[in-house]
Amino acid sequence: MDTEFKIEFQQFFDKGGNVVRPLPDFAQNAQELIPLYSAMLKTRIFDEKAVALQRTGRLGTYASSLGQEAVGVGIAAAMRDDDVFLPSFREQSAMLMRGVSMEELLLYWGGDERGSNFLNARHDFPICIPVASHFPHATGVAFAIKYENRDVVAVAVAGDGATSKGDFYEAINAAGIWRLPVVFVVINNQWAISVPRSKQTAAKTLAQKAIAAGIDGLQVDGNDVVAMRDVVSHALERTRNDNRPCLIEAVTYRLSDHTTADDASRYRNDEEVSQHWKSEPVGRLRKYLEANNVWDQKLEEVERAKISEQVEAAIKKYLNTPPQDETCIFDYLFAELPPALQKQRSEIADGREKNA
Amino acid sequence: MPKVNLIEAINMALAKAMDSDERVVVLGEDVGIDGGVFRATEGLFKRFGSERVVDTPLSEALIAGMSVGVAVSGLRPVAEIQFMGFICPAIDQLECHASRLRNRTRGRLSCPMVLRAPYGGGVHAPEHHSESYEAIFTHIPGLRVVIPSSPKSAYGLLLAAIRDPDPVIFLEPKRLYHLDSEEVDDDGMSFPLDRAVILRKGVDITLVTWGAMTVETLNAAQELSTLGVEAEVIDLATLSPFDPSQILMSVEKTGRCIIIHEAVRTSGFGAEIAATIAEHGLLSLLAPVKRITGLDTVVPLMRLEKYFMPDAAAIKASALELMEYA
Numbered sequence: 220m221d222t223e224f225k226i227e228f229q230q231f232f233d234k235g236g237n238v239v240r241p242l243p244d245f246a247q248n249a250q251e252l253i254p255l256y257s258a259m260l261k262t263r264i265f266d267e268k269a270v271a272l273q274r275t276g277r278l279g280t281y282a283s284s285l286g287q288e289a290v291g292v293g294i295a296a297a298m299r300d301d302d303v304f305l306p307s308f309r310e311q312s313a314m315l316m317r318g319v320s321m322e323e324l325l326l327y328w329g330g331d332e333r334g335s336n337f338l339n340a341r342h343d344f345p346i347c348i349p350v351a352s353h354f355p356h357a358t359g360v361a362f363a364i365k366y367e368n369r370d371v372v373a374v375a376v377a378g379d380g381a382t383s384k385g386d387f388y389e390a391i392n393a394a395g396i397w398r399l400p401v402v403f404v405v406i407n408n409q410w411a412i413s414v415p416r417s418k419q420t421a422a423k424t425l426a427q428k429a430i431a432a433g434i435d436g437l438q439v440d441g442n443d444v445v446a447m448r449d450v451v452s453h454a455l456e457r458t459r460n461d462n463r464p465c466l467i468e469a470v471t472y473r474l475s476d477h478t479t480a481d482d483a484s485r486y487r488n489d490e491e492v493s494q495h496w497k498s499e500p501v502g503r504l505r506k507y508l509e510a511n512n513v514w515d516q517k518l519e520e521v522e523r524a525k526i527s528e529q530v531e532a533a534i535k536k537y538l539n540t541p542p543q544d545e546t547c548i549f550d551y552l553f554a555e556l557p558p559a560l561q562k563q564r565s566e567i568a569d570g571r572e573k574n575a
Numbered sequence: 576m577p578k579v580n581l582i583e584a585i586n587m588a589l590a591k592a593m594d595s596d597e598r599v600v601v602l603g604e605d606v607g608i609d610g611g612v613f614r615a616t617e618g619l620f621k622r623f624g625s626e627r628v629v630d631t632p633l634s635e636a637l638i639a640g641m642s643v644g645v646a647v648s649g650l651r652p653v654a655e656i657q658f659m660g661f662i663c664p665a666i667d668q669l670e671c672h673a674s675r676l677r678n679r680t681r682g683r684l685s686c687p688m689v690l691r692a693p694y695g696g697g698v699h700a701p702e703h704h705s706e707s708y709e710a711i712f713t714h715i716p717g718l719r720v721v722i723p724s725s726p727k728s729a730y731g732l733l734l735a736a737i738r739d740p741d742p743v744i745f746l747e748p749k750r751l752y753h754l755d756s757e758e759v760d761d762d763g764m765s766f767p768l769d770r771a772v773i774l775r776k777g778v779d780i781t782l783v784t785w786g787a788m789t790v791e792t793l794n795a796a797q798e799l800s801t802l803g804v805e806a807e808v809i810d811l812a813t814l815s816p817f818d819p820s821q822i823l824m825s826v827e828k829t830g831r832c833i834i835i836h837e838a839v840r841t842s843g844f845g846a847e848i849a850a851t852i853a854e855h856g857l858l859s860l861l862a863p864v865k866r867i868t869g870l871d872t873v874v875p876l877m878r879l880e881k882y883f884m885p886d887a888a889a890i891k892a893s894a895l896e897l898m899e900y901a
Contacts, residue, residue: 336681359644389637
């Protein structure tokens with residue numbers, strides 16, 4: 220049986236912020252793109268400050284999303300509040316838009332589990348560290364959604380390295396069989412720590428891995444926030460109304476180190492990185508906004524000052540959060556602590572009294 | 576009251592759970608129209624339909640991983656791994672997610688799933704069909720490890736596992752699937768989790784075991800009784816979280832203890848029990864604590880399997896040896 224497929228690369232803006240094809244409805248008025256711009260800027264400033272906190276010993280290891288801000292902002296802008304988001308560990312842009320607070324993100328990366336007890340976005344999944352291991356969760360969430368006949372969609376996000384894992388394939392394969400309401404987004408930022416995209420797979424695109432699972436595969440310019448939002452919106456609509464799961468490859472570039480524990484200069488050269496700075500998403504949209512006279516240096520400064528103030532307030536709150544009671548390491552293992560563990564729990568409680 | 580064997584009791588419990596709670600869904604390889612390779616899900620597909628009795632693709636990581644997603648969403652997945660030898664890809668999900676989500680989110684999310692798997696040897700099966708990995712799962716905090724040993728306990732413990740608000744791995748001694756039948760009341764009553772069961776009272780020696788080894792152990796106890804040695808037989812039933820209180824009380828009375836399990840000896844759960852007795856019951860001991868277990872080898876294929884498996888004769892001999900001490 221002959222099979223043919225085509226993976227189209229979707230984009231509205233080129234690297235210089237020039238429109239290359241007619242913009243979708245939501246982007247007709249440049250003014251309406253300002254919230255997307257502001258969300259990207261917020262992520263960038265938050266990342267900068269989080270890295271600075273880590274460098275000064277006030278935060279644990281942190282994974283910056285520098286250069287990838289458009290991906291998460293586009294995803295979150297397309298989602299409904301009652302959809303379910305399943306992030307990997309570099310999704311602060313989308314998480315912030317879905318109502319996770321900066322203070323919660325800082326708590327998480329600062330080594331405090333309370334950071335994953337989101338005050339808002341109660342039904343979203345927490346940060347998932349083992350790569351691709353949450354893709355089967357998304358399949359399960361979508362299974363439950365379909366079982367209960369709800370009209371929401373599960374959206375899972377992972378990086379390019381994730382596509383080399385078995386659970387990635389097992390998850391998209393099952394979603395295809397059962398036509399589940401789920402959208403998988405692969406953020407292809409070209410690097411899985413030190414291993415480049417070319418060493419992950421011989422496949423020409425990551426999106427085409429969808430073909431093997433019998434689901435739609437799309438490739439989008441992940442540094443074009445309008446394209447991101449548009450592609451994800453259409454994907455959500457198709458799966459919400461027509462039970463068509465899909466895999467979206469968002470092509471971007473990780474401008475930062477993998478995490479604050481990494482030194483990317485060990486495996487890639489500055490020239491490559493500076494080339495990619497030319498196509499980063501924040502500046503690209505800013506150029507377009509400025510060309511359309513809805514943004515300028517003054518507005519930029521005001522916006523930056525406003526965001527910095529919010530971030531500083533969150534940092535202050537984070538740094539002043541009272542510590543957890545150490546006995547709480549037992550309190551969420553089970554709904555009710557089994558008697559066998561009550562003894563261990565009281566041992567650390569007693570130890571605390573002794574050390575007091 | 577119907578007389579049923581262990582696999583039929585599992586089937587009864589699944590049907591009861593599905594009948595009384597629409598959130599319960601069954602999934603796994605061949606669990607649908609085929610009713611499972613051991614027939615644990617026999618008739619469920621016809622009775623409850625393909626939406627609730629779901630044949631998954633041949634994907635163990637998916638089975639465990641999607642169960643996490645299904646459970647977090649508020650349903651009660653009961654998933655089957657066809658044989659314990661194939662469970663390894665699913666361990667990742669139990670260790671990294673199922674057992675941790677409640678703790679990770681400080682109680683915001685929880686994972687009430689059951690992963691069932693037949694385990695253990697003695698049925699002359701091919702390679703990878705006879706393993707006993709229970710100790711591996713006891714090393715995962717936040718996960719319950721439950722093992723029935725009779726049709727009655729299979730029915731009651733499985734219902735308890737399905738109703739439990741946290742993840743449970745439910746290991747079924749397949750050697751007992753068709754061994755004995757007993758009357759099991761299909762009344763929907765569950766057995767308590769986290770509690771060992773005294774299968775036989777005795778004052779001379781404590782024999783601790785679980786799963787299929789309860790049969791060998793009870794046979795040994797019966798033979799010992801004819802020689803005037805009254806063994807107390809404890810079925811652990813829930814290995815983790817581990818509640819040693821029944822064992823310690825018994826050892827205080829008898830002063831002697833043998834732990835019997837089919838799994839390989841080194842770092843087997845018997846070691847945990849022996850260490851607990853050393854910590855908390857040493858002064859009641861009249862003799863060393865002994866372990867009768869599988870050997871530290873790969874489970875042999877069927878021709879040599881009998882050399883690997885503990886049996887009643889070995890338990891009896893070891894008990895008599897311990898009786899020689901003071």
